[in-house]
Amino acid sequence: MAARRKALGYSQESLAEALRADRATVGRWERGETDPHPYLRPRLAKALRISATELDSLLTTEAMSGAGSTATHDGLLEARGTRSAEGDIDEMIRREFLRLMSQTGALISLPTGGANRAAETAVGTETAQAATTHLWQVYGLAKAKRSVYPLVRDQLSDLAYTLGRPHSSARHQELCAEAADLYQLAGEISFDGNRYTQAAECYALAASASKEAGNADLWAAALTRHAFIGVYEKRFQQTAPLLQAAEVLARNGDSQLSTRHWVAAVQAQVHAGLGDLNACNRALDTAQEVHRLDHPCPGGWLRFDGSRLDEERGSCYVRLGRLDLAETALTDALASKLTLRRQGSVLTDLAMIGARRHDVDRLLSYGTAAVELAERTSSGYIGKKLEGLRGYLAPFRADKRVSDFSERISSLTAV
Structure with a gap:
């Protein structure tokens, strides 16, 4: 697949842009870690100028060659099935991440040595705070939020090491505050990936660490x-x-x-x-x-x-059924500078208004734009919100455009 892409003059980034996907996703296809989702296959085949059957063959060849010459076909299928179910490397990172969270959570509750270590407070705290603040900035800019997992994991690893060494009570409070900060960022990443139980655990740990920090x-x-x-x-x-x-x-x-x-x-x-x-x-x-x-x-x-009050006001009014008030607030929000995730949320709310007003063109215009953002960012947050929109599509299923749109959401949220 990589050879075919290069022969046609595509970089991973330009192919991803043509498919309205993420560059990292193209990389995972080429490494045989995941397969393209069904709704993307026709687009991918067209971009590579091959038939759907040729694409299947190319992907199978890629997977076989990536598995190593000694791998059996059954072993390959088992390995690829595990990857699609568990997320392969993403899942390994997540498990290591959860282990570090559990470790730091336990260390936070331990009594301190009570030593007077003023020097470590002056330098270490400022450095850690700056690093964590930077991670929030990286998270805000990242298209795929889960890509920030390894960075947060590394920061947690450093924190676990520091917590395990003797330190003063004042320093312990500062470390607890850092932990609470990191846990909240971890929760945000989990929430965006629709891992609500994991997100709740992160926020619960953050609350405990914040209490320890005073x-x-x-x-x-x-x-x-x-x-x-x-x-x-x-x-x-x-x-x-x-x-x-x-x-x-x-x-x-x-x-x-x-x-x-x-x-x-x-x-x-x-x-x-x-x-x-x-x-x-x-x-x-x-x-x-x-x-x-x-x-x-x-x-x-x-x-x-x-800065996000317009979109939050609009979302409230959509819930309340005050579509006139909601549309004004959401239109104002869409005109402002939004992150891709927030933009997807506003577009979904505007599509919801179109559905409730039985305005199919408006529904599809805003809804399709939201789906494309979800595909580009791999955001479970946008995908989950779009899934809520599907419940309003039943009256329009006779329209093939709406039926296709519904299937596209289904494929998206099944990831």
Whole structure:
């Protein structure tokens, strides 16, 4: 496959762009680690100027040659089946990552040696904080969020080593804060990959580490991220107590940070899910007050600066069935500078409005754009949101365009 690509003058990046896929995905195909998804095969065959049958043969040849000359055919099928089920190298990284999380979580709960080590605090803390803040920046820019896993794993490995050495009580608190920061980033990566149980474990560890660190804002952020899983799974009644606890913590935190405003923005989603428009608007008004702060978020684990309020307001109004209000807010959000993941979310909400208004052209225009973003970024977050849109497509299944669109979402979320 790689030889055919090169013969046609494609780089991995240019072929990925032609297919609206990710370059790393093309690399995995060529290494025989995964196969192209069914909806991408016709596009890939066309780009490589071969038939579908020739593509199958080419992929099989690639897999056989990559398996080594001594591998049996049954062994190859077993190996490839394991890769598609477990994610091969991604899964190995994830398991090592979980082991490190468990190790650091245990070390956090151990008593410190009580030594006075002022020198290690001055240099080590600043370096670790800068590294973790940088990881959040990398995460924000990454198209495929899971690609950040190895970097977070390496940072956790360093943290585990430091936690295992004698250090002062003050240094222990700083290390706990670093751990809480890393756990929250790990949870975000897991959440984007639709691994909600793993994400919840990350956020629970982050909450415990934040408590050990004595950092109310960091603790409130961990609870808020944990609560967002419930919002996404539409368990609004069960989620409300988590946000109430986060609200209390945020009130006791730094008044110059945006923590309490972020908590209010997520509470607005819960009120919308429970059908309470007035409570939703009050929470959104509280969130809006973030614009009065001079420096609402320092970066890293706290990123709420009010820039995404239009899309959050629009999402709330979609839940409440106030499509007129939702469309205005979402259109304003789409006109602003958004990350690819946020853009996919807004496009899906706008497609939802099209479906509820029985406007098929609008549904397909916004929905197709969202699917293409999900394909490019491998974002489980966008894919899961699109899956929720499928429930509104039944009245239009007679339209082949909608039927094809639904199948495309199905293929996407089956990854």
